Amino acid sequence: MARPRTNSLPKDAVWDAGEANPKQLLFYQARTPFVAYGGAKGGGKTHAIRTKAFGGALYNPGIKILIMRQTYPALEENHIVPMRRLAAKTGAATYNGTTHMLTFVNGSTIRFGHWSGQDSEEEYNGQEYH
Numbered sequence: 001m002a003r004p005r006t007n008s009l010p011k012d013a014v015w016d017a018g019e020a021n022p023k024q025l026l027f028y029q030a031r032t033p034f035v036a037y038g039g040a041k042g043g044g045k046t047h048a049i050r051t052k053a054f055g056g057a058l059y060n061p062g063i064k065i066l067i068m069r070q071t072y073p074a075l076e077e078n079h080i081v082p083m084r085r086l087a088a089k090t091g092a093a094t095y096n097g098t099t100h101m102l103t104f105v106n107g108s109t110i111r112f113g114h115w116s117g118q119d120s121e122e123e124y125n126g127q128e129y130h
Contacts (some may be wrong), residue, residue, distance in 0.1 A: 020051075023048075066111050
């Protein structure tokens with residue numbers, strides 16, 4: 001069933017995705033369920049992932065998004081901390097440190113995971129994420 005495209009942000013909230021380079025724009029405009037984005041260090045991949053995930057969660061109520069990194073410290077530094085700041089600034093979501101999940105006011109979630117061997121594959125396997 002298709003999700004209604006509504007914005008459930010508080011009326012006074014402002015979210016600015018910022019400027020994007022040409023590769024980021026292509027990534028943002030992609031509408032397929034799975035999109036790859038690669039490139040050299042410093043190409044804006046991490047920022048693009050955060051931006052697309054946050055915007056996707058805002059404008060697609062009920063969507064489930066999974067962001068993974070190789071280690072938890074890298075995940076926390078590059079994704080969790082900046083996205084918690086953005087969520088607090090906009091009032092769009094709250095963070096649960098136990099589940100490592102941002103839950104948006106419209107029912108969307110962004111879950112954060114890291115590679116910890118075969119167990120981590122089994123933990124996320126079979127769950128529907130976009």
